[in-house]
Amino acid sequence: MVRALPLRNAMRAVRQRALPLAAGLVLVAIGCAALFALWNMGLVRQGEIDVGQYMVRHLRYTYAEVVNLDRTLEAATLAPTDERALALVSKAADRFHVRLEMLSGLSRGPMVEPGTRFAPLARALSAEVDALVREGIPLDERRLAALRASSAALVRETGDYTRGLEAEIDAALRVKATETSSAWLGVLGSVLALIVLSALSLALVGRNRAVLSQLRLANGRDSLTGCANRRGFRDWAQDLSQETAHDPRQAGGAPPHAVLVFDLDRFKDVNDRLGHPAGDAMLKRAAHWLQDAFGAGGIVARWGGDEFVVATRIGPGGLADVLARLAARAERPLEIELGGETVPILFSCGIAVWPQDAATIDEAITCADAALYAVKEGGRNGHMVFRQGLLDARDRVLETRAGLARALSEGELFLQFQPQVDVVARRVVAAEALVRWRCGRTGRVVPPSEFIPVAEQSGQIAQIDGFVLEEACRAAAAWRRAGVTPRVAINLSPHSFRSADLAERVATTLLRHKLVPADVEIEITEGVLLSDSDAVARSLTNLGRLGVRLALDDFGTGYSNIAYLARLKPSLLKIDRSFLAEGDLAMRTNIVEGVMRLAQTIGAETLMEGIETREQLAFATRTGCRLLQGFLFARPMQADAIPAFCGTVAHDPQAGTRVALAS
Amino acid sequence: MSLRAMLAALAFFAALVAVGSPAAMAEGGTGGAIRLGEKGARGSLAVARIDALPQHEMPSGMSLDPAGLTFSGALLSDVLVLIGAADAPSVTLRAVDGYAAVVPREDWERWPLVLATRVDGRPMTLRDRGPARLLYPVNAHPELDERTYIDRSVWMIDEIAW
Missing domain, CATH: 3.30.70.270 (Reverse transcriptase/Diguanylate cyclase domain)
Known part of the structure; x- marks a missing residue:
């Protein structure tokens, strides 16, 4: 298989490689989107970060101590000699000292950051207050006043530093808020991206399935039955x-x-x-x-x-x-x-x-x-x-079918007419229309027995029937213009009898050619009768009502239902030529006479077809059958030969047989 | 007089009895507060009474303290028994400068927290961040060197409330 189908296998391989590649790309994209989302989630859910709030807390206590020292120094100016004032100042100095110690131990803040005015001021104040306490009472009022000025300045400095810090915090919080909101956008974007990618993956899965089923097909499996294709x-x-x-x-x-x-x-x-x-x-x-x-x-x-x-x-x-x-x-x-x-x-x-x-x-x-x-x-x-042989037979049928299609479209079909002669009245009563096909390609005239069954199978028979009806009527009209009035007998297929509008079509065709119904005789085979369908019965009734003559073709070869026959009231029974071949003359005579009596009973005429020899003519004449058809009188001929033939028969009583024998 | 007020009054007296000395204020049924002072004034606890409890030493370890100092004092759990707060789920330690921190019960049950009143054997002054400090055994338990415990290591304690 590999040796035999390198191209197909290569294509298959490409498809098989392309799919994992696409799936991999999608996976990578999903991974990226997930990482992006996680990163944004990190922005949103940041842990506690020090934006300065701890320093503000320190400064709160610092501010309290600075103010405490400032107030204590102020109070001490009222009683510079009082021991208790000294104790209060000492206590305030201790607390201030501890606070400065605390601030100095931090990694940032007013005591450690370079360039603040707080640190030198605070250190100086602390040292001077400590010195003042060490000197004891009475407290030096001038130094107290100077210290007061320092402590007041330190209160302002602490306040300013705190305010600066608070402004920084506000700014930091604003930045954080902006970051957070943009992060939410990012998260939203990531989620959307994930949804889109998921849809994409679903689509890919679907595509994958489709490709798989295609592969299956390409693999030679029928998708419905699972058989090979x-x-x-x-x-x-x-x-x-x-x-x-x-x-x-x-x-x-x-x-x-x-x-x-x-x-x-x-x-x-x-x-x-x-x-x-x-x-x-x-x-x-x-x-x-x-x-x-x-x-x-x-x-x-x-x-x-x-x-x-x-x-x-x-x-x-x-x-x-x-x-x-x-x-x-x-x-x-x-x-x-x-x-x-x-x-x-x-x-x-x-x-x-x-x-x-x-x-x-x-x-x-x-x-x-x-x-x-x-x-x-x-x-x-x-x-x-x-x-x-089967192959040949089938080929022939198929060839015929194809040829028929061509014949119909290119007008290779034509009609010939075989006269039916009343030997008593010495006149041509009718001519039976027979369809012929001269193949345009081979020039051969194809016998109806070869192409009619094929046409019946393929449905082309409907067209053929239409052609026959039309051409036969056209011929009959032409004869009437030429001054002769034989009926035209038309053979239609069972198919036509089953169609609902047969009578209507016949009527319109008659009208078109200015014919009366009695100018036309429709021949029915016993096979048609046997099919015994409602549609056929309706067609026959309608044709009868129209006034068209009905002739029963090949009478005696089927299994006619006599009761039905009586009801149908055909105008003519055509005795099948096979009876002429019956060897026993007495039986032949009896059969034909029986048929003729039956015909008389139901009010029909009889016609004997296939008269080819003088013996057959004599036999027919003896039985009293006066309507005859056969090569002895005339072979099927072109439509325009009919008027002349009619003339010959009318003027010369022996003309029919002579013509027949001469040809 | 409402039932709630009666209950509050009852709790107040119960607290007084439990502490053995008048409490400064009562917070709910079992709560209370006691100030540390030099003399055993009303509502206060003399530092000397803490010194009378079994003493524990602890080397300096927290930041700011110069190395080599030895602090000593009673275990916080002993002090809490002394002041009748043994069952408190947590205590709030308040400092002279207004600082305060809440120490949960699990801390003193888990580690030997020392309420130090002396440094190198002498009483802690204000400048030593006295009169009392809560010390976590950070040398023995390095995991305590963390902001949570540093914040709870209150100094200049002048009130214990629970």
Whole structure:
């Protein structure tokens, strides 16, 4: 496989590499967003930081001590000789000293920061007060006054320092508030980024799934049934041929395989009626069974739609083994519950053997397909083993079908008319329109027996019927303009009789060509009657009501329901030519006379077709049948030859036979 | 007279009895406060009575103190028993200069906190940050060298409230 499909594997590898790369990028992006968010969270949730509040606390006590010293010194000026004043000053000095000691031990503050006016002032004051206390009473009033001035200055200095600190704190808090709010924005941004990235990852996961399913497809799997698909089948076939080519044990060639093409019968019907899910269920079930029956030692592939192709190694039991498996299934058909009804799953199957029937698996499939085609031609739910000739038959049909399409579009169809002669009245009563096809490519005139069945299958018959009706009426109108009045007998397919508007179409066509209904005779085969559908019955009733003559073609070859025949009241019974071939003259006579009596009973005329010899003419005349048709009188001819033929018959009683014999 | 006022009065007298000397003020049922003084005046506790308790020594360790000093005094827990605050969940130590700190019960239960009244054997002066200081055994327990405990190491104590 690797050797065989380097390009596909390379593509697969690229896809497989690209996905982790994208996933990695997303992961990295998510990581970055998370880190960004955490960083911002850090900004928001900063631990306690000293923006100066501890120093303010120190300064609170410092301020109290400075004021205390200042007030005490002031009070002492009132009683400089009092021992108790000295004690108070001493106490205030001690506390001031302790406070300065405290401030000096800090890492920052008014005592340690360079350039403050507080520190020298405070140190000097402390030393001088200590000196004053040491000198004792009476306290020197001049020095007291000087100290008072110093202490007052220190009170102002402390206040100023504190205010400066408070301004700093305010500024710091403002900065922090700004940082915090921007951090919130950052956090919000990060969260948004995370959400977007999560959505992106989800999208990636979805994309991944899609790619995976694509890979599965590319891998050769059918997504619905899990069988192989065409690609998988091709890979399998390729592997098989490579294996056998490289395996010395199989020097004699690949082991034979049965190639089976299956078509699910009535699949379209189920799909239309019960919906696609039901159709899918049916396919799955069918696929499952095929896997069970043929999966081992082979491959089951869904070819598309309701078609499956199976290749399975033919074991020692030979093809019979495979057929036995099919037969076993045919005896007990698969069933499936769909929408409350039990639907049988029926297959049509064509079988070919590779390499016996065809050199390649592909050709074997074509062969099996031809066999399948033949199965379908002959009804459904069966299987057929390919044999040479099937392919030709199928090709011919397909060729005919394609040719017909061309014939219809390019006007290769034409009508010929075979006169029907009243030998008693010596006149041409009617001419039967017969459709002909001269193939534009080969120049060959294709007989109706070859293309009519094909057209009936393909649906092209509707167009052909329309053409026949139109052209026949046009010819009849032309005859009337030329002064002769034979009816025109028209053959229509069962398909047309089933369409609801047949009578209407006939009526409008008559009108268009200025004909009356009695100018036209519609021929019905017993097959049409046998189909016994309401639509056909309605068409016949409507045609009868219109006044068009009805002729029963090939009478006696089917199994006419006489009661129905009586009700239908055909104007004409056409006795089939096969009765003329009856060897026993007495029986032949009796049959024909019987038919004629029957015709008389229901009020119909009789016509005998296929009169080719004088003996047949004599026989017909003896039985009293006066309407005759056949080569003896005239071969089918072009429309414009009819008036002349009519003239000949009218003027020369023997003309019909003479013309017939002469041609 | 409301019930609450009666209860408050009852608690007040109970506190008086518990301390053994008149308390300065009563805070709730079990609370109280006592000032440290030189003489055993009303509502105060003579430093001498602290000195009479079992003495413990502690080398200087906290900042600001010059190395090599030896402080001595009673254990805070002993003092609290003395003043009838043995069951207090915490005590507030107030300093002369208005500083105050709350010391929770777990501190004195966990470490031998010393309410020092003497330095190198002599009574602490105001300039020594007396008359009493709370000392944490920071030399023996380095984890105490932290702002929380430094802040609780109140000096110039002149009132214990609980």
